[in-house]
Amino acid sequence: MSSSPLLPKMMKAHGVSRRSFLKYCASLTSLMALPPAMAPRIAHALETAPRPSVIWLSFQECTGCTEAITRSSAPSLEELIFDSISLDYHHTLQAASGYAAEQAREEAMKEHHGKYLVIVDGSIPLDEPGFSAIAGISNLDMLKETAEGAAAIVSVGTCAAYGGLPQANPNPTGAVAVSDIIKDKPIINVPGCPPIPMVMTAVLAHYLTFGIPDLDELGRPKAFFAESIHDRCYRRPFYDKGLFAESFDDAGARAGWCLYKLGCKGPTTKSVCATVKWNDSTSFPIEAGHGCLGCTEPDFWDNGGFYKPLSAPAGEYRRMGQAALVAGVAAGIGGGYLAKKNKAKAQADHETVDAFTLEKEESES
Amino acid sequence: MNNPYFDLLMFARGPLFDLALLVFVAGILIRIVEILVLGRKKDFSKAKGKPVQQGIKTIFTRTLPRPGAIKANPITIVGGYVFHIGFFIAFLLFVPHIALIEALTGLSWPGVGRVIIESATVIAVIAGLALLYTRWKDPVRRKLTTWVDYLVLILSLLPLITGYVAVNKLFGDPTFMMALHILSVDILMIVFPFTKLMHAFTFAMARYYNGSIQGRKGAES
Ligand code: SF4
Ligand code: SF4
Numbered sequence: 001m002s003s004s005p006l007l008p009k010m011m012k013a014h015g016v017s018r019r020s021f022l023k024y025c026a027s028l029t030s031l032m033a034l035p036p037a038m039a040p041r042i043a044h045a046l047e048t049a050p051r052p053s054v055i056w057l058s059f060q061e062c063t064g065c066t067e068a069i070t071r072s073s074a075p076s077l078e079e080l081i082f083d084s085i086s087l088d089y090h091h092t093l094q095a096a097s098g099y100a101a102e103q104a105r106e107e108a109m110k111e112h113h114g115k116y117l118v119i120v121d122g123s124i125p126l127d128e129p130g131f132s133a134i135a136g137i138s139n140l141d142m143l144k145e146t147a148e149g150a151a152a153i154v155s156v157g158t159c160a161a162y163g164g165l166p167q168a169n170p171n172p173t174g175a176v177a178v179s180d181i182i183k184d185k186p187i188i189n190v191p192g193c194p195p196i197p198m199v200m201t202a203v204l205a206h207y208l209t210f211g212i213p214d215l216d217e218l219g220r221p222k223a224f225f226a227e228s229i230h231d232r233c234y235r236r237p238f239y240d241k242g243l244f245a246e247s248f249d250d251a252g253a254r255a256g257w258c259l260y261k262l263g264c265k266g267p268t269t270k271s272v273c274a275t276v277k278w279n280d281s282t283s284f285p286i287e288a289g290h291g292c293l294g295c296t297e298p299d300f301w302d303n304g305g306f307y308k309p310l311s312a313p314a315g316e317y318r319r320m321g322q323a324a325l326v327a328g329v330a331a332g333i334g335g336g337y338l339a340k341k342n343k344a345k346a347q348a349d350h351e352t353v354d355a356f357t358l359e360k361e362e363s364e365s
Numbered sequence: 366m367n368n369p370y371f372d373l374l375m376f377a378r379g380p381l382f383d384l385a386l387l388v389f390v391a392g393i394l395i396r397i398v399e400i401l402v403l404g405r406k407k408d409f410s411k412a413k414g415k416p417v418q419q420g421i422k423t424i425f426t427r428t429l430p431r432p433g434a435i436k437a438n439p440i441t442i443v444g445g446y447v448f449h450i451g452f453f454i455a456f457l458l459f460v461p462h463i464a465l466i467e468a469l470t471g472l473s474w475p476g477v478g479r480v481i482i483e484s485a486t487v488i489a490v491i492a493g494l495a496l497l498y499t500r501w502k503d504p505v506r507r508k509l510t511t512w513v514d515y516l517v518l519i520l521s522l523l524p525l526i527t528g529y530v531a532v533n534k535l536f537g538d539p540t541f542m543m544a545l546h547i548l549s550v551d552i553l554m555i556v557f558p559f560t561k562l563m564h565a566f567t568f569a570m571a572r573y574y575n576g577s578i579q580g581r582k583g584a585e586s
Pocket of ligand 1: 060061062063064065121122156157158159160164165192193194195
């Protein structure tokens with residue numbers, strides 16, 4: 001483990017009181033859906049736990065995830081939790097670059113083999129190693145090499161967790177998620193584009209205190225990804241009453257009506273945005289008047305269009321419908337005439353029989 | 366990493382819906398246009414009554430049951446009404462459905478709240494099950510019923526049941542249940558033109574025809 005100072009020392013340096021630290025631990029406890037009695041345990045664990053070495057790998061990403069976690073309300077306790085790990089490698093944040101930076105990574109890997117935590121943001125291109133490389137090392141090689149001695153991996157952001165934006169149709173780089181490559185290590189997915197900073201730090205705090213949290217079938221910590229946005233949305237009463245905004249600035253939108261018809265993906269999206277919220281719990285997208293994009297779900301870029309209602313068809317239905325109209329009428333006319341012709345032919349072929357012929361036939365036989 | 370439920374939902378909303386729409390629209394048009402092109406033999410006799418007027422009138426009067434019909438077959442008649450009304454309330458007044466129709470046709474109208482939609486759904490399902498039961502219990506009707514009749518009734522109930530389960534998150538993954546709901550509708554659309562479900566479009570033609578022959582003969586219908 002790293003020799004860097006423990007949390008209490010850093011809190012002092014940052015001018016954070018123990019009282020506000022305990023408050024933070026209490027809110028983390030409730031956020032993680034743990035019994036309140038756990039709060040002191042979390043505080044104790046955070047204070048005494050040696051700081052694990054962390055290697056942060058950034059692949060095909062936009063740095064939004066790093067921005068989100070480092071720009072959370074400053075100087076916050078969340079930042080402190082982030083500081084309570086020993087970030088030995090993060091090529092966006094560290095001063096060193098190129099071979100010096102790679103050396104730091106290799107040293108950390110050697111020194112803490114089997115114990116370090118790997119955090120990944122960004123997806124990995126498989127089509128061409130050259131699509132994304134750091135210091136001449138392809139993302140794929142770097143991930144495999146670094147994951148080998150890791151205790152666990154945290155895939156931060158939808159790119160690392162599920163492929164995200166780089167994987168969006170037609171996926172020009174052949175981008176895949178971390179879990180598509182690494183199969184033999186515990187992986188915690190913290191999706192979101194970007195994820196809520198509080199959620200990222202809470203997952204780190206959980207890892208530091210209790211280890212790997214309970215995960216759902218998509219590898220997400222259940223504490224943060226069990227309920228849908230729709231279940232917790234403050235606009236839900238309007239959905240239930242059948243009151244929907246028709247455009248982003250109509251009277252309904254201003255009155256806070258449901259954004260379903262404007263493309264809200266809340267019903268199929270699991271996240272705590274509606275309760276934990278963003279920017280120091282100020283608001284979240286739906287509160288700002290925009291529907292949920294569904295960014296914590298795999299393939300959310302290809303969910304049929306951000307502004308298309310979830311119930312609307314997502315494919316080539318317009319062309320299909322037009323083709324069906326033309327083909328249906330044409331085939332109907334064709335079929336009708338064919339049937340008419342058959343009928344006429346049947347009528348023409350019909351032999352009339354009268355009593356004389358019948359009698360004649362009878363006497364002949 | 367993929368979410369198989371989400372992929373199924375996208376398949377049901379995407380390619381399968383496109384196919385269902387093609388079969389549904391083209392199939393219905395083929396059948397209706399065929400009937401119209403085939404036409405009827407011209408009747409050269411002089412009309413004794415008012416065929417057109419009687420024809421149009423019949424389209425509406427046949428919506429009401431014959432006198433005595435309710436008494437003879439209460440479940441069939443009442444259940445039939447309740448099922449149709451409930452089905453159309455749930456189908457045409459639930460706003461996500463209106464959003465779908467708007468995407469397809471550009472037409473839109475206001476919807477109603479959850480209490481009305483869900484009550485209509487539950488009542489329609491109960492009515493549908495009652496219809497299924499009487500059809501199966503009555504020996505005469507049972508003999509007259511083909512497996513397609515059962516299939517069509519069950520396929521018409523499935524969207525109501527899956528929709529109710531998905532919206533209320535009764536069981537199963539909500540995304541998966543939503544995918545099942547849309548899948549059930551896709552299937553209903555595909556079988557529609559090939560089954561008696563066609564009555565939804567041909568009933569008006571059939572009633573008009575019946576009414577107008579009677580009208581021509583001078584009878585009231
Ligand atoms: S998940 Fe979103 S914010 Fe994070 S790196 Fe990918 S595109 Fe950027
Ligand atoms: S705005 Fe979105 S999440 Fe909120 S109630 Fe409407 S559909 Fe659900």
